[in-house]
Amino acid sequence: MELVEWNESYSVGNVLMDAHHRIFFETIKEFSEFPDKNNHEAIKQRIEFLIEYAAMHLSAEEKLMLKANYPGLDGHKAVHDAFVQELLSIKESFDKDQTSITADKILQIMQDWLVTHIVGSDKRYMPYVQKLQV
């Protein structure tokens, strides 16, 4: 899979969110290099960890948007909730049948969503969050 590395163009103007995003990308990369892709239990644990991490990050981001009085919070939160549901549904399918989707495909879905979401949605809260830090 083609891997994305975090760079300044992905910055959303908040140190914590940028650090969260960067670690998300790097952990996806790390897991994509895991050699034993047929080890169902090992892959399952990694997917669970990334879902746990994603949920933590999205919740922290929602708290930040609330604190910054970002007017788009409700819509943004709905997008987050839909993503978590999608991940849980993928995980459920994978748990039942490990041939239903490959580990790389799951990582690719996560990475693609993250890139699109940072550039298309997170950047919109940037001016509000930056004002908060002044």
Place this chain on the structure above:
Amino acid sequence: MAINIQINDRSARIAMAGRFDFEVHRDFKNAYMPLINNGAVREIEIEMSKVDYLDSAALGMLMLLNERAKEASKPVALLNASNVVSQVLEVANFSKIFNIRNTV
């Protein structure tokens, strides 16, 4: 990786050693969750002097700890990181997020 937990007065210290990577994610979470839920513990310290390797998943594990501790109003400090580990923490901008200090 050995994980050792000590509670001294109001501060709890989790000492990590060796490789701090995804393989210890469950043990690490099992070590800190009781401390988050322990009302007597006011601060959580991660002793890192014996950690010789830190991967990206471990940075994520520290972020998970940090957010959970924040909800319980407990600061998290990272102690005595070696030069190699300090560089990883620095690149990840952890000095702006965690209290990083040397006690020895």
